[in-house]
Amino acid sequence: MNICVVGTGYVGLVTGAVFADLGNDVVCVDNDAVKIADLDGGRMPIYEPGLEEMVARNVADGRLTFTTDLAAAVRRSVIVFITVGTPPKSDGQTDLTAVEDVARGIGQAMERYTVVVNKSTVPVGTGEFVREVIERHQASPVAFDVVSNPEFLREGSAIEDTLRPDRIVIGAPTQQVAMTLLELYAPLERPMIITDVPSAEMIKYASNAFLSTKISFINAIANICELAGADVTQVMKGMGLDPRIGSAFLAAGLGYGGSCFPKDTDSLVHTAATLGYDFAILKAVVEVNRERAAHFVDAIVKALAPLDGRVIAVLGLAFKPNTDDMREAKSVEVVERLLELGATGGADAVALVTEWNEFKFLNLERLRGVMRRPVVFDGRNVWEPERMRRLGFEYHSIGRKPVLPS
Numbered sequence: 181m182n183i184c185v186v187g188t189g190y191v192g193l194v195t196g197a198v199f200a201d202l203g204n205d206v207v208c209v210d211n212d213a214v215k216i217a218d219l220d221g222g223r224m225p226i227y228e229p230g231l232e233e234m235v236a237r238n239v240a241d242g243r244l245t246f247t248t249d250l251a252a253a254v255r256r257s258v259i260v261f262i263t264v265g266t267p268p269k270s271d272g273q274t275d276l277t278a279v280e281d282v283a284r285g286i287g288q289a290m291e292r293y294t295v296v297v298n299k300s301t302v303p304v305g306t307g308e309f310v311r312e313v314i315e316r317h318q319a320s321p322v323a324f325d326v327v328s329n330p331e332f333l334r335e336g337s338a339i340e341d342t343l344r345p346d347r348i349v350i351g352a353p354t355q356q357v358a359m360t361l362l363e364l365y366a367p368l369e370r371p372m373i374i375t376d377v378p379s380a381e382m383i384k385y386a387s388n389a390f391l392s393t394k395i396s397f398i399n400a401i402a403n404i405c406e407l408a409g410a411d412v413t414q415v416m417k418g419m420g421l422d423p424r425i426g427s428a429f430l431a432a433g434l435g436y437g438g439s440c441f442p443k444d445t446d447s448l449v450h451t452a453a454t455l456g457y458d459f460a461i462l463k464a465v466v467e468v469n470r471e472r473a474a475h476f477v478d479a480i481v482k483a484l485a486p487l488d489g490r491v492i493a494v495l496g497l498a499f500k501p502n503t504d505d506m507r508e509a510k511s512v513e514v515v516e517r518l519l520e521l522g523a524t525g526g527a528d529a530v531a532l533v534t535e536w537n538e539f540k541f542l543n544l545e546r547l548r549g550v551m552r553r554p555v556v557f558d559g560r561n562v563w564e565p566e567r568m569r570r571l572g573f574e575y576h577s578i579g580r581k582p583v584l585p586s
């Protein structure tokens with residue numbers, strides 16, 4: 181099938197590469213000429229395990245190409261995916277400028293029936309908006325349909341998630357249009373759910389809001405554990421074994437960051453308010469998350485005060501392991517606060533912010549040996565308090581009793 185994917189970022193590049201790998205003819209479009217030139221030269225704009233090899237293989241086989249020419253790409257395609265960014269505005273509302281620009285370009289270019297699929301995360305009602313924009317910009321009326329096919333991939337395992345998604349959500353205006361997408365996804369042999377367009381748009385936000393709620397919930401429990409002398413990692417285990425709850429996303433730490441959860445929770449709060457509903461639960465989730473970095477730094481201040489001139493090594497900068505994505509990374513908040521308080525980089529203390537495997541398996545004996553004062557602040561609970569005690573560390577983690585010098 182001839183496909184075009186507009187917006188060659190995390191979602192667009194991975195989606196394009198996977199569809200090409202399944203045997204489709206894919207053109208990836210972007211308005212960033214440097215990015216397209218890099219991709220043409222075999223240079224990846226992002227790090228994602230397995231991506232470079234998959235892109236190289238499909239480019240070599242002639243199934244995957246890159247361009248800045250949206251009109252030409254649209255004209256040769258049966259299906260056009262929109263995968264551009266949908267960043268937040270300052271009031272939490274989703275900025276649909278890029279989606280609107282692309283819809284306008286599709287409308288102007290379209291010469292025959294096309295299925296336009298919105299894969300960007302967009303507020304409920306955007307499918308209808310995209311349809312109106314395309315219609316308004318067509319030189320002469322050409323039939324088309326707009327489908328919502330939200331993306332659930334996680335950075336760091338994007339290829340794997342795209343090849344083996346838990347579910348594929350297809351929000352289509354008619355069964356017949358849904359069939360086009362079913363056919364495209366059929367080789368993956370994964371569960372598919374067909375809905376109307378607004379419900380598909382809502383599934384994406386409801387899913388991210390629910391996962392964010394789990395994270396903020398266990399972080400609030402961690403706060404109580406710290407006050408009560410309980411151990412949140414044991415509480416997590418005890419809760420997670422209940423299949424109605426499950427252990428996924430039930431890890432206390434520095435809270436959620438990245439380019440999706442913060443903006444999607446804010447956006448849903450905003451959408452709800454626009455529709456006349458006060459989404460109080462989700463507002464509380466956002467507030468708990470907002471306090472996480474400050475809470476972590478407070479623990480550092482309490483143990484090391486004053487921070488003036490202290491040297492603190494921060495382990496882990498990306499918003500989570502296995503990615504180079506720094507958008508909304510907790511490390512930025514933590515480091516900014518530490519710098520404000522007078523600390524610099526190096527090592528009176530170590531603060532773990534992102535749980536890369538490299539840090540989990542760090543040689544702690546060696547670390548202990550090179551530190552001026554063996555104080556560790558673990559924002560992700562990757563080390564065992566008892567082991568840290570044995571090794572002679574002062575150890576502060578999340579929702580657990582600190583290990584203090586005897």
Ligand code: NAD
Nearest residue numbers: 187188189190191210211212264265266278281300301331
């Ligand atoms: P990204 O910023 O990595 O990529 C977006 C790309 O779109 C950029 O390369 C940009 O140059 C391009 N672009 C912007 N305007 C354009 C235009 N007018 N024409 C052509 N190209 C244009 O973004 P992303 O992380 O891939 O996210 C894309 C969408 O997918 C967002 O709505 C996001 O919420 C959603 N999403 C992201 C993830 C994720 O983990 N990153 C997961 C699920 C859903």
